[in-house]
Amino acid sequence: METDPHPSSKARTAIVWLFNNFERILVASFLSLFSIVLILQVFMRFVLRMPLPWPEEFSRYLLIWTAFVGSSLAVKESRFINIDILPTMSRGWFTHALRWTMHIGFMAFCMVSTYFSIDFIHRVANSGQVSPAMGIPMWIVYSAAPIGLTLATLRTIETLITGADLKAGHFEDKS
Amino acid sequence: MSIALSLGLLLFLLLLSLPVVSALGLAAFLAPVLGEPINSSSIIRTMLTAMDSFPLLAVPLFILAGEIMTRGGLAQRLFYLADVMVGRFTGGLAMATVLACLFFGAISGSAPATVAAIGSMSIPILVSRGYEKPFATALVICAGTLGVIIPPSIPLIIYGAAANVSVGKLFIAGIFPGFVVGFSLLVYAYIYGRMHKHHITTSGSDVSAWQTLKNSVWALFTPVIVLGGIYSGVFTPTEAAAIAVAYGLFVAVVIYGEIKFSEIPSVVSSAVTTIAPILIIAAAGTAFGRVLTLMQAADFIGHYVNNVVAGPIALLLLINILLIFIGMFMEKLASIIVMTPILLPLVVPYGIDPIHFGLIMVVNLAIGFITPPVGVNLYIGSEISGIPVMKVARHIVQPVCFLLIALALITYIPAISTWLPAHF
Numbered sequence: 001m002e003t004d005p006h007p008s009s010k011a012r013t014a015i016v017w018l019f020n021n022f023e024r025i026l027v028a029s030f031l032s033l034f035s036i037v038l039i040l041q042v043f044m045r046f047v048l049r050m051p052l053p054w055p056e057e058f059s060r061y062l063l064i065w066t067a068f069v070g071s072s073l074a075v076k077e078s079r080f081i082n083i084d085i086l087p088t089m090s091r092g093w094f095t096h097a098l099r100w101t102m103h104i105g106f107m108a109f110c111m112v113s114t115y116f117s118i119d120f121i122h123r124v125a126n127s128g129q130v131s132p133a134m135g136i137p138m139w140i141v142y143s144a145a146p147i148g149l150t151l152a153t154l155r156t157i158e159t160l161i162t163g164a165d166l167k168a169g170h171f172e173d174k175s
Numbered sequence: 176m177s178i179a180l181s182l183g184l185l186l187f188l189l190l191l192s193l194p195v196v197s198a199l200g201l202a203a204f205l206a207p208v209l210g211e212p213i214n215s216s217s218i219i220r221t222m223l224t225a226m227d228s229f230p231l232l233a234v235p236l237f238i239l240a241g242e243i244m245t246r247g248g249l250a251q252r253l254f255y256l257a258d259v260m261v262g263r264f265t266g267g268l269a270m271a272t273v274l275a276c277l278f279f280g281a282i283s284g285s286a287p288a289t290v291a292a293i294g295s296m297s298i299p300i301l302v303s304r305g306y307e308k309p310f311a312t313a314l315v316i317c318a319g320t321l322g323v324i325i326p327p328s329i330p331l332i333i334y335g336a337a338a339n340v341s342v343g344k345l346f347i348a349g350i351f352p353g354f355v356v357g358f359s360l361l362v363y364a365y366i367y368g369r370m371h372k373h374h375i376t377t378s379g380s381d382v383s384a385w386q387t388l389k390n391s392v393w394a395l396f397t398p399v400i401v402l403g404g405i406y407s408g409v410f411t412p413t414e415a416a417a418i419a420v421a422y423g424l425f426v427a428v429v430i431y432g433e434i435k436f437s438e439i440p441s442v443v444s445s446a447v448t449t450i451a452p453i454l455i456i457a458a459a460g461t462a463f464g465r466v467l468t469l470m471q472a473a474d475f476i477g478h479y480v481n482n483v484v485a486g487p488i489a490l491l492l493l494i495n496i497l498l499i500f501i502g503m504f505m506e507k508l509a510s511i512i513v514m515t516p517i518l519l520p521l522v523v524p525y526g527i528d529p530i531h532f533g534l535i536m537v538v539n540l541a542i543g544f545i546t547p548p549v550g551v552n553l554y555i556g557s558e559i560s561g562i563p564v565m566k567v568a569r570h571i572v573q574p575v576c577f578l579l580i581a582l583a584l585i586t587y588i589p590a591i592s593t594w595l596p597a598h599f
Contacts, residue, residue: 023451024444024447027447027450028440031235031443031446031450034235035239035417035420038232038413038417039417039418039420041414042414042418045414046409056229059229059232060226060228060232061227063227063228063232063235063454064223064227066235066450066454067454068226068455068458070447070451070452070454070455071196071451073451074451074452077448079448079451080195081194081195081196081506082189082192082194082195083189083190083195083505085548085549086191086192087192098191098192101192102191102192102193102194105191105194105197105201106194106196106197109196110197113204113219113222116218117216117219119216120220123216141227142223145222
């Protein structure tokens with residue numbers, strides 16, 4: 001992991017670790033949560049015969065968050081899926097040009113989506129729409145898009161600076 | 176016109192090696208720029224509501240279940256069971272590999288995961304029994320496609336969401352096409368075994384047949400619960416996936432003891448690695464598919480296609496060629512999401528059942544998992560065996576021919592897909 005210039009400060013190491021892993025922790029928690037909730041619901045429905053009103057809705061909303069925070073995790077770990085015909089054939093400056101094109105294209109997508117999602121969320125918030133079963137304001141659910149994609153943008157910048165995608169072998173041989 | 180521009184733009188962005196999600200998303204957002212009256216914030220709404228889907232929850236759940244079953248030693252036990260069943264025949268160990276993939280396909284919804292689970296175990300054994308390593312690798316790469324054809328299947332869940340077809344029915348429909356594909360590869364393995372005189376067989380396991388069956392019965396019970404539940408209409412596929420997670424954990428932790436309680440977080444974590452990049456692709460793909468629908472892409476393409484082909488036989492042939500070609504270059508889930516709204520309206524007027532068409536698409540794209548340059552199975556297989564991709568690619572030609580025969584049967588005999596779901 002990261003080398004710590006101040007070996008005494010455990011808190012610092014913890015923060016660095018958290019900074020490097022929070023998306024993974026979040027997505028793993030979402031996945032575990034909706035797995036448990038859905039298993040519970042199956043139990044309630046088929047064993048106790050009294051299904052709860054909220055698990056389906058709760059799980060679907062967690063899926064939205066999983067998808068968008070997951071996109072940031074995919075960037076962080078250089079695991080996003082692309083067609084790598086050109087990168088595998090390219091050499092030298094062309095490789096670098098492609099790498100920048102790829103990351104800038106991805107950031108453009110994230111930023112355009114974030115921009116329009118904020119507009120969309122504004123309208124949802126003004127309409128006062130809440131979810132049918134749990135009564136949570138829908139703008140909270142839909143905030144997954146701007147939050148996840150902003151994180152993804154920041155992670156892309158981080159990747160460009162640290163060159164983590166190069167270390168991950170993204171430009172030589174990837175499946 | 177703007178339809179051709181949009182599709183061209185998507186291809187261009189993909190070729191520039193942009194992540195698939197951003198190529199789809201940017202192509203969707205640029206449609207209004209190309210003069211289509213589409214509201215940009217409706218694109219982001221489509222991305223969000225695409226994920227607000229109960230059927231799609233089955234995707235991460237089946238990935239998690241597959242991860243648990245692989246680490247829990249279920250794959251290994253299924254391989255030994257397959258070996259007991261067919262190992263004594265000519266080419267038996269190769270046939271056992273195919274059969275193990277078929278069994279594992281019934282508990283996993285992913286093709287690359289099936290290659291990894293069965294291949295990492297079967298390739299060394301096959302090689303130690305005198306089989307050529309490139310053959311062993313190519314075989315498991317091809318048989319791994321059974322992971323997405325035999326239910327559960329992640330591409331079928333995605334197709335169900337894109338085509339608005341019951342995922343449960345698609346799962347039931349996948350069983351016989353899975354057998355057809357499995358059988359075609361069994362025939363290939365047998366012929367290969369005959370030609371190369373692989374009579375000495377079996378993995379040489381000293382455990383008795385009875386013991387092997389007893390060991391694997393817990394693994395074999397997974398499809399019984401999952402498919403039986405869906406088949407009888409008791410569970411939805413998503414509920415079945417949740418049960419598969421719970422049951423898999425029970426077997427792996429309590430019965431087999433292959434996963435320690437403290438190792439569960441690391442199993443969840445590796446499932447997260449697989450899940451992270453794909454859900455957002457499904458979201459962006461749905462948005463782009465919706466844009467194409469608003470542009471009436473199916474009418475536009477249908478106009479051209481109907482000039483070229485007459486009748487369903489030629490149309491399906493054309494679609495198969497197109498899908499194999501797309502499968503070679505494109506990420507598979509995105510292909511399903513983008514191509515379904517274009518192709519399904521073309522075939523429905525010819526009386527082709529959407530369920531049957533779903534199987535045609537998935538088998539085609541399953542072949543896309545094998546074929547270079549973008550074939551995930553191929554890369555995983557090459558990684559496991561340490562043989563360069565291009566060398567393995569030469570050896571997939573023969574088994575792929577057998578898969579194409581299976582594809583033709585599945586395409587032109589609708590009953591293979593539609594008979595079983597029609598009876599429930």
